[in-house]
Amino acid sequence: MARARYYPGTPQGITRMWFNGYMATPGSVKGHETREDGAAKNQVTQYQALFRYGGHQSLTRSSLKPTHQTHTLITRKSWSNEVTRGFNVDVHCVTSAPRESIARFAKAEDGGLGGKGLWRPVALGLRPAAENDAMKQYLGGGFVRISKA
């Protein structure tokens, strides 16, 4: 279980997860289940996990990826949009992180303290999909007037 924010850079139905190194530990899970505020924090070491349960690796079944033996699998080639068939390092080798996985997302609760209010940058209209009028004008270059193209 991880904290998520809106990200417009991938098509609908596709998301990405990165920079989530701080996985849950037995201590952080215990902290989450026993603390009043529910924070995933180890009460002895003060380690704060980014996940309530699991980690980035939760999207893989094991250290070997589910596709590790499928040499006939059709995949997208690394660093390109070319769709290829067969061996691909990022798919078939142990790289310690899933490249592409199929996952189902479910919302646990609203973010923020007590699930109340918006994150300040969102409330100020400075985040994607929540732009205020000035931000919309800024994105279109509307603070300068150009008569000569």
Next chain:
Amino acid sequence: MPKVYNWQLGREMEYPYEGARPQKQFAMIFDINKCIACQTCTVACKTTWTAGRGQEAMFWNNVETKPYGYYPLGWDVKILEKLGVQDMDGPVYRGKTLFDAAPGGEVVLGYLPEDIDYAHPNIGEDDSTGLMPQGIHLTLPHTQWMYYLPRICNHCTYAACLSACPRQSIYKRKEDGIVLLDQSRCRGYRECVKACPYKKVYFNTQTRVSEKCIGCYPAVEGGRQTQCTITCIGKIRIQGFLGKPDAPDPDNPLDYLVLIKRLALPLYPQFGLEPNTYYIPPVHVPPPYLRQMFGWGVEQAVEAYARVREDPKLLGALTLFGATPEISHYFRVDGGWVMGYDAKQAEIVRVPLREPTLVRELYDVKHRAYRTNIT
């Protein structure tokens, strides 16, 4: 108010002090197309200059994702909104500068960020504009776009921080144009923080006085480029000096790129500060947004960048980026090589315009081994 000449605006403008250009002007050029926001510059600056108490949220050098990244929060949106819509037709700026738009009793239009505005130095990282529908493909300019904007103090010719300081604690060095803040004179009124539109002066909550990028002057005095420049792994930067705007030297790489070829453009020139960090604009971003940020001339710069291979001298100047830790005062292109020279015209670096390719034999006789990394 005295009148000074701002070459970026192509006209005279009002400034609280008489215009006095330095002997040479500290300047930096960033090739935005090459920046990957690895933040190596940010960390190099941080570990060199701002590792102390009260400097925790202070980044003299930062790299923000445009358009949704800002440090401090919303800095350019806010000041552009305050200044209002201005004409951006060249070659003479007809709109208002921040000095022209100053409210009564103040020298420059500005605002003081809230402390919490510094809380997310890398907000908006990698966020692009618009929705990414299925079937989207690349066109120029991109329909969904973002880019990375590395920023330091602009060491402005007509610095707003300097003009707003009630104690004359901020000064511009006549030998190299670096703008410095005398912390022993500063009383922490934060007029400079309010005045600088780029928000590159920071208030230290522990010392209760302000501080800012010092252009790595101890290095620069010794002929060495700044920390953020020499540590850049993408070789996107060059730091050196600009000469006289009315008499540019074609052998000075910065004069050549900024004043002669106009490939590198100032950041928000309409503010009227004559900032001295220059940007080669990103080729994939819609021109109206780029004009708002870099002024007129962006379309020509993007076009010139696409044809840089056809121009050996221009390619040579760009090849000097990240080629040496020393400051190239002069450069020359000859026989497929670019040479950089120090202030005394001694050669400090020599780089081929075309990187040589070496194809090694599959079998290494000496080590009796097959190579697998051949091309």
